[in-house]
Amino acid sequence: MSPKIPFLRPSPPPLSQAIDRLQEIESSGVYSNFGPKNSELEQQLLATFFAGRGRCATVCNATIALMLALKTVAEDSPPQRRYALMPSFTFAATAHAALWAGLTPIFCDIEPDTWLPCARSETRILEQYGAEVAAIVPYATFGAALDLDRYVALSKRFDTPVVVDAAASLGTLDPAGSGFGTGFPFPVVFSMHVTKTFASTEAAVVYADDAGLVARLQTMSNFGFGEARHATMAGLNGKLSEVAALAALLRLDGFGQIVDRRRELYEHYRERLTGFAFQRPTAHRQAHQFVPVLTPRGADVEAVSAALSAAGIGHAAYFRPHLAGQSYFQKTCIAPPTPVTDDVSARALALPLYDGMTEAEIDTICDVLDAVA
Numbered sequence: 001m002s003p004k005i006p007f008l009r010p011s012p013p014p015l016s017q018a019i020d021r022l023q024e025i026e027s028s029g030v031y032s033n034f035g036p037k038n039s040e041l042e043q044q045l046l047a048t049f050f051a052g053r054g055r056c057a058t059v060c061n062a063t064i065a066l067m068l069a070l071k072t073v074a075e076d077s078p079p080q081r082r083y084a085l086m087p088s089f090t091f092a093a094t095a096h097a098a099l100w101a102g103l104t105p106i107f108c109d110i111e112p113d114t115w116l117p118c119a120r121s122e123t124r125i126l127e128q129y130g131a132e133v134a135a136i137v138p139y140a141t142f143g144a145a146l147d148l149d150r151y152v153a154l155s156k157r158f159d160t161p162v163v164v165d166a167a168a169s170l171g172t173l174d175p176a177g178s179g180f181g182t183g184f185p186f187p188v189v190f191s192m193h194v195t196k197t198f199a200s201t202e203a204a205v206v207y208a209d210d211a212g213l214v215a216r217l218q219t220m221s222n223f224g225f226g227e228a229r230h231a232t233m234a235g236l237n238g239k240l241s242e243v244a245a246l247a248a249l250l251r252l253d254g255f256g257q258i259v260d261r262r263r264e265l266y267e268h269y270r271e272r273l274t275g276f277a278f279q280r281p282t283a284h285r286q287a288h289q290f291v292p293v294l295t296p297r298g299a300d301v302e303a304v305s306a307a308l309s310a311a312g313i314g315h316a317a318y319f320r321p322h323l324a325g326q327s328y329f330q331k332t333c334i335a336p337p338t339p340v341t342d343d344v345s346a347r348a349l350a351l352p353l354y355d356g357m358t359e360a361e362i363d364t365i366c367d368v369l370d371a372v373a
């Protein structure tokens with residue numbers, strides 16, 4: 001039985017309503033390899049989210065984009081630098097990307113209120129492993145804004161580059177009101193997967209203020225062809241098709257209203273669910289992909305989940321188990337103790353959010369939660 005209220009209801013821009021623009025692709029005869037729709041998308045993303053500063057490169061998805069960014073920084077590092085410092089409280093793609101780039105993840109803990117990487121935990125690990133860390137890889141948890149100035153300082157202090165997993169943060173404004181990432185010298189990776197707030201089909205964008213770095217990464221995404229059909233560096237195929245670029249371009253129309261409406265819905269949850277803990281906001285405006293909450297202490301998260309399922313309400317366990325508890329990462333990564341992550345993860349529940357959701361649907365969900373927790 002499909003749930004009465006789904007966890008997510010993907011609503012990418014309807015390509016069927018954009019026949020004329022699909023025909024433009026067909027008559028251009030260009031379907032990929034950095035075609036005109038892709039160029040238009042890169043320009044519009046840069047203008048919309050990054051004040052026209054620096055450079056954007058599209059990639060087929062954020063996992064490949066993270067691989068490209070991590071491979072680029074790994075290639076620049078001496079071989080003894082073989083670790084990637086990242087939180088255990090993130091999606092599997094962050095660790096997979098580091099492993100594909102030849103780096104071993106070391107997991108740090110998170111802050112108890114923002115669920116962002118813990119500054120003390122990161123510093124402690126860098127003091128211990130600093131000379132062997134190739135990249136600091138913070139995750140902008142659930143679309144939050146990281147304090148990027150702190151990462152610039154950390155990078156200088158430990159002479160280590162940064163790659164930001166901002167998969168869910170396209171549309172997030174930092175405390176100064178700029179698009180999250182604007183002006184940052186290192187790669188910031190955003191997903192435009194259909195389940196993210198910026199829902200297209202499958203796509204991603206890498207941004208950095210350092211245009212040369214983004215250009216190298218883009219060359220890497222085209223088989224490392226620094227010269228015509230001549231590999232001058234590591235490479236793979238990470239290019240975005242023209243149809244996928246068009247879907248992302250269409251999502252730009254009215255995107256600000258989508259983010260604002262999702263924020264209203266999120267706030268409605270917050271007002272209703274007083275017994276649950278919400279992420280402490282760090283952004284001027286956060287793009288909300290779904291609604292992560294922590295069940296009240298003492299409540300049984302599995303009982304809460306069962307009650308939601310019985311009522312036909314979709315939900316998910318982001319991130320339980322966290323990376324250190326997943327069998328592949330137990331074999332391949334370094335996992336110092338992460339007590340805060342253990343606690344947050346054990347209580348984490350992600351509640352429904354989608355374009356077109358109503359306050360009445362949220363009330364239905366909250367009534368179920370009130371009755372059980």
Ligand SMILES: *Cc1c(COP(=O)(O)O)cnc(C)c1O
Nearest residue numbers: 061062063091093094167191193
């Ligand atoms: C969604 C997500 C990714 C992967 O994005 P894709 O575009 O689906 O590859 C990576 N990291 C995090 C934290 C994510 O949430």
